[in-house]
Amino acid sequence: MISEVTVVVATRNRRARLFETIPHHEGPVILVDNGSDDGSPEAIEAAFPQVTVVRLGENRGAAARNAGVELARTPYVAFADDDSYWEPGSLAGAAALLRDHPRVGLLSARVLVGPQARVDPVSEAMAAAPLGIPEGAPGPAVLGFLACSVAVRREAFRQVGGFNPKLHVYGEEALLAMDLAAAGWLQTYAPELTVRHLPLPAGRDNGARHRIEARNRVLTALLRRPPAVVARTAVAAWRDDRRGVADAARLLPWALRRRRPLPDTVEDALRVLTNQ
Known part of the structure; x- marks a missing residue:
């Protein structure tokens, strides 16, 4: 059920992009703002009153997601970036898979990139299933992921401490994947779930x-x-x-x-x- 999943979105200075992606989110949404100075929090609150906006007042990078998970009151949390969203039905599908497979702590969805909906190479690598399909999992085992395309069991995420603040951004997923595995949680690729990722062509250093x-x-x-x-x-x-x-x-x-x-x-x- 969609009501079992909270979408946590971390953002910084991406007001225009948020106006494109937030309407696609199903279920409750928590937007965690990393100290934006472009008026994002106020604009989103005015346009989307159903969205819970958290102002951190500083840029915590990927660890901003931790604040959203702490506020969530659902058993499962799906992450999205300000330039991504889960396709209709995928959040409900993620909740069903997590509910039916109690050893699974994280599900990684298939990622389609850009308006052309190209399959992300990371998804193709996961589909090759180099680690096989473990008992108790609905699909191939993974030991890495794209943060904007995963749904997690809130209990598992909190158990291992979430994203490490010291890593800030870029490559922060690897440590979390290792820690979930070390704690005994299965991580699975679920290609029946789909995330659209619409990155800007330029603008990053x-x-x-x-x-x-x-x-x-x-x-x-x-x-x-x-x-x-x-x-x-x-x-x-x-x-x-x-x-x-x-x-x-x-x-x-x-x-x-x-x-x-x-x-x-x-x-x-x-x-x-x-x-x-």
Whole structure:
């Protein structure tokens, strides 16, 4: 049932995009604003009074979603970005799958990109099912996802602490996927569920993004992966963006204090996916 799922949308300075996507959302919606200065919160409240708007007053990046999950009062939460939405019937379908499969903590929907509705390469990789279909799951196992296209069991998300604030944005999903798996929750690709993603053709600082992605790859490895994998990850990230590795190095004490190696079963699955 749609009433069992809350849609949590994190946003910053995307007022025009929100006016395009919010009308598509079914069920209750919580919009978490990351300190926008374009009038987004006020405009959305005026145009969509049914939407709960949360003003953080600062940019928490992906961790803004955590605030939405805490406010939700439904057993399941679906994430959307300000440039994405779940197709009609998909939220109800996600609720049914989570209700019928109690070991599943996260469902990843098929993502169609742009007005041409091209299947996202991430969805194609999930459909190949390199990890097989585990017992108790409705589809192929996954160990990574696009945050704008997942529905989670609120209990599971809160158990592992949600998105790590230190990672902010870009690549923040990897750590959460590892932690859900380490806690024993199944994560599944469900192609019968569909999310439309309508990214803008330009407007982001790709140089800054590459730097943050490199940093987060190294930090995630430091937090969870074996030393040999950390070393290989750092070398690869160094080739991509040396500034990102330097940023990660400055956070080394923080990462080492929070380091928690993964169970062997999860590490084995990651090696299948990454050849590391």
